[in-house]
Amino acid sequence: MKDHPEATTEPAEGIDTAKTTEPVKRLDLVDAGQWKRVSPKYVVVEIVGTIVNAVVICGGAALLWLLLDQTWAMWVGIVVLVFSLINLVLEPRRVRAIGYQLRRDDLLFRRGILFQRFVAVPYGRMQLIDMNRGPVARWLGLADLKFVTAAATAAVSIPGLAETDAESLRDQLVELAESRRAGL
Amino acid sequence: MSEPEAPVPSPASVMRTHLTDGQWHHLHPVTPLLRGGIFMVAVIGFLIANLRERLIELFTGEDHYSGDPIDAIYQSGATGWALLIIAGVLLVLIVVFYLSWRMHTFRVSGEVVEVRSGLVFRSNRKARLDRVQGVNLSRPLIARLFGAARLDITVAGQDGNVKLDYLGSKLADGLRRDILHLASGARHVELPDDGRLAAYENASTGSFEAEPGAGATTSIARDSAEAPNAEAPNAVAPPLMGPAPGTPTTEHSALVGFATSRFKDLRAPELDPDFAPPESVVRIPPGRLVGSILLSGFTVFLLLAALGLTISVIAGSSGWVLVAVLPGLIGSVGYYFSRITKSLRFSIAGTPDGVRVGFGLLSTSSQTLPPGRIHAISVSQPILWRRCGWWQITINTAGQAASGSSPLAAILPVGTLADVAKVLQLVLPGFDTDDHRRLIENGLLGGLKKNAGIADFFSNAPVRAKWLRPFSWWRTGWAVSGPVALIRRGVLSRDLILVPLARMQGVRISQGPLQRHLSLASADLHTVTGAVTASLSVLDVDEALVLFEWMATGAVRSARADTTHHWSQIETPAPGVVQ
Numbered sequence: 001m002k003d004h005p006e007a008t009t010e011p012a013e014g015i016d017t018a019k020t021t022e023p024v025k026r027l028d029l030v031d032a033g034q035w036k037r038v039s040p041k042y043v044v045v046e047i048v049g050t051i052v053n054a055v056v057i058c059g060g061a062a063l064l065w066l067l068l069d070q071t072w073a074m075w076v077g078i079v080v081l082v083f084s085l086i087n088l089v090l091e092p093r094r095v096r097a098i099g100y101q102l103r104r105d106d107l108l109f110r111r112g113i114l115f116q117r118f119v120a121v122p123y124g125r126m127q128l129i130d131m132n133r134g135p136v137a138r139w140l141g142l143a144d145l146k147f148v149t150a151a152a153t154a155a156v157s158i159p160g161l162a163e164t165d166a167e168s169l170r171d172q173l174v175e176l177a178e179s180r181r182a183g184l
Numbered sequence: 185m186s187e188p189e190a191p192v193p194s195p196a197s198v199m200r201t202h203l204t205d206g207q208w209h210h211l212h213p214v215t216p217l218l219r220g221g222i223f224m225v226a227v228i229g230f231l232i233a234n235l236r237e238r239l240i241e242l243f244t245g246e247d248h249y250s251g252d253p254i255d256a257i258y259q260s261g262a263t264g265w266a267l268l269i270i271a272g273v274l275l276v277l278i279v280v281f282y283l284s285w286r287m288h289t290f291r292v293s294g295e296v297v298e299v300r301s302g303l304v305f306r307s308n309r310k311a312r313l314d315r316v317q318g319v320n321l322s323r324p325l326i327a328r329l330f331g332a333a334r335l336d337i338t339v340a341g342q343d344g345n346v347k348l349d350y351l352g353s354k355l356a357d358g359l360r361r362d363i364l365h366l367a368s369g370a371r372h373v374e375l376p377d378d379g380r381l382a383a384y385e386n387a388s389t390g391s392f393e394a395e396p397g398a399g400a401t402t403s404i405a406r407d408s409a410e411a412p413n414a415e416a417p418n419a420v421a422p423p424l425m426g427p428a429p430g431t432p433t434t435e436h437s438a439l440v441g442f443a444t445s446r447f448k449d450l451r452a453p454e455l456d457p458d459f460a461p462p463e464s465v466v467r468i469p470p471g472r473l474v475g476s477i478l479l480s481g482f483t484v485f486l487l488l489a490a491l492g493l494t495i496s497v498i499a500g501s502s503g504w505v506l507v508a509v510l511p512g513l514i515g516s517v518g519y520y521f522s523r524i525t526k527s528l529r530f531s532i533a534g535t536p537d538g539v540r541v542g543f544g545l546l547s548t549s550s551q552t553l554p555p556g557r558i559h560a561i562s563v564s565q566p567i568l569w570r571r572c573g574w575w576q577i578t579i580n581t582a583g584q585a586a587s588g589s590s591p592l593a594a595i596l597p598v599g600t601l602a603d604v605a606k607v608l609q610l611v612l613p614g615f616d617t618d619d620h621r622r623l624i625e626n627g628l629l630g631g632l633k634k635n636a637g638i639a640d641f642f643s644n645a646p647v648r649a650k651w652l653r654p655f656s657w658w659r660t661g662w663a664v665s666g667p668v669a670l671i672r673r674g675v676l677s678r679d680l681i682l683v684p685l686a687r688m689q690g691v692r693i694s695q696g697p698l699q700r701h702l703s704l705a706s707a708d709l710h711t712v713t714g715a716v717t718a719s720l721s722v723l724d725v726d727e728a729l730v731l732f733e734w735m736a737t738g739a740v741r742s743a744r745a746d747t748t749h750h751w752s753q754i755e756t757p758a759p760g761v762v763q
Binding site: 108112116121124150156180 | 691696712728729739740
């Protein structure tokens with residue numbers, strides 16, 4: 001009864017076509033369908049977050065440096081500043097890389113450019129769905145949706161959805177989960 | 185106590201105890217004493233500390249204890265008041281204990297188990313039986329002396345336990361069986377012959393041997409045709425909780441009977457010998473157990489510490505380090521002692537209602553895990569055990585997340601390969617064909633390098649993974665076999681992780697910049713939180729994609745086919761169970 005993965009046909013097909021073109025290096029679901037993207041406005045939320053972070057840390061470092069004459073604090077501040085600037089430049093791309101798909105039986109989610117990740121969670125595993133709105137996101141009319149399972153690590157969080165989208169997606173997910181209910 | 189609620193009708197089946205009739209019941213009368221045990225010890229300790237001199241004087245006969253509280257009271261002539269206060273406090277305590285016992289009630293019906301407790305702040309906890317993750321029956325030493333036991337019904341979630349502490353020992357045994365029987369969804373009835381039931385009743389008077397091994401026949405027969413027969417003996421129920429004598433006896437013989445029954449209880453094997461088929465029982469010889477505990481990382485740490493200490497004493501000459509470390513050394517002896525006494529008399533056995541794990545020498549504990557409650561299994565071998573060929577099996581269950589370091593995380597503390605095979609057979613029923621066995625053996629011992637010529641069932645990491653995992657890359661691989669995913673990894677500590685796909689919560693693949701450069705990726709199978717993490721740190725990118733698809737589809741398919749939430753209902757699944 002052992003099923004060796006190599007011996008299968010169905011999922012491997014997409015891979016084989018990819019192999020013939022180039023030695024793939026990037027992790028990518030070749031045969032995945034159309035990814036749904038999050039709202040482009042979500043960039044603003046991320047940018048504001050990064051700036052606030054940078055201001056707080058750099059401000060603290062500057063105080064340490066100027067008032068208490070701690071030179072190392074200056075270097076910390078500079079490093080944080082540089083990273084924040086790089087982050088700011090990359091932010092739009094990073095937000096574009098967030099995507100999700102409602103497949104027939106599971107929710108597929110992707111995120112990240114440098115550190116990529118793909119997560120698949122069967123609908124039947126849903127325990128609850130969280131909807132969060134931070135201050136900036138609320139101002140822009142956005143919301144985050146979190147799909148929580150029994151595993152602490154397997155929560156899928158889709159940020160930056162337009163509020164109406166988030167609500168309809170939440171209802172849709174609950175409905176899907178209900179129709180595919182499984183035990184724990 | 186007036187009961188406003190109408191009793192929930194219980195299924196028409198014959199249970200081992202009368203507790204599952206849907207009525208409210210009380211716990212064992214010694215409950216407050218056992219629960220308040222720590223408080224009592226503290227009070228007694230306080231008294232002794234204060235009256236130490238007087239106690240010494242009692243034995244030596246000399247008179248120099250002036251100045252202690254009793255003396256002060258005596259001197260000021262307030263003896264009467266003091267006695268009155270003591271009596272009042274005692275009275276209040278007794279009343280409070282009695283009331284709290286009175287108010288602490290539970291009931292078990294066909295679908296739920298419910299506990300109400302609390303004097304001022306009432307609490308009411310209800311758990312659905314088909315969500316039961318495990319039933320734990322533990323007997324702390326003191327409770328064992330009283331013939332009481334604690335029943336813990338585990339459901340998933342933070343602090344999601346329904347505790348019934350304490351119940352009469354035999355009663356707890358029976359109730360566990362009943363709860364599992366109800367939870368199994370087997371709605372048919374076993375018809376016990378009268379002799380057996382009578383034997384059960386007599387069991388409360390003492391003799392352990394009279395306890396029937398009826399459990400083996402419980403709940404497996406799925407024949408609903410028997411149901412009509414079942415109504416009749418419903419009225420028969422064992423008399424009282426605890427070791428109440430069933431037959432009129434003289435005071436003296438009752439006392440002797442109590443003592444012998446306690447003694448037999450202490451000596452009795454944890455597992456009812458008739459309950460599980462003997463070929464499914466795994467036991468650990470005490471020698472191996474002690475050896476395994478001595479051959480642990482902690483011992484290595486101790487030896488290194490001792491070595492460091494010796495060197496520092498020789499070199500530094502001052503002895504204060506020794507003084508500082510000595511308590512730690514004594515403590516470590518205690519650690520070994522408690523580890524060993526806790527794991528002695530370990531047994532694991534397959535019963536109709538799941539895997540039964542029991543352990544403990546002084547305080548015993550035995551947990552029953554119904555089928556399909558195990559979310560991940562890890563078979564591992566620390567490097568120190570390699571020479572002895574010992575393995576350990578650890579599992580993740582949904583209930584244990586709450587209690588942190590559950591003693592049950594290790595379902596097999598130490599065992600040989602044969603034991604491992606047996607236990608795996610118990611926890612993964614149906615996973616025991618020759619192919620599966622070879623697959624498991626391969627996962628435990630094999631690797632890409634070792635069997636270059638022989639077919640390896642695992643999809644291994646490519647050679648270039650050497651850059652990221654210089655030592656263990658050749659053992660890093662995965663496989664899927666039917667409803668189970670396997671992950672092989674580790675060289676210093678060899679690990680094989682098995683995840684039943686029907687329990688998997690999700691799958692993730694990810695890739696960092698270094699891995700991208702090498703065309704590698706990593707994968708995680710998400711399970712409920714526990715001691716086992718099913719992650720694969722390096723594998724080929726294309727492999728990762730295959731794995732992702734396989735796990736994602738496999739999880740959905742297995743979950744749909746899964747019926748373990750009512751595990752005995754296999755033949756007639758209730759509508760709406762699988763959907």
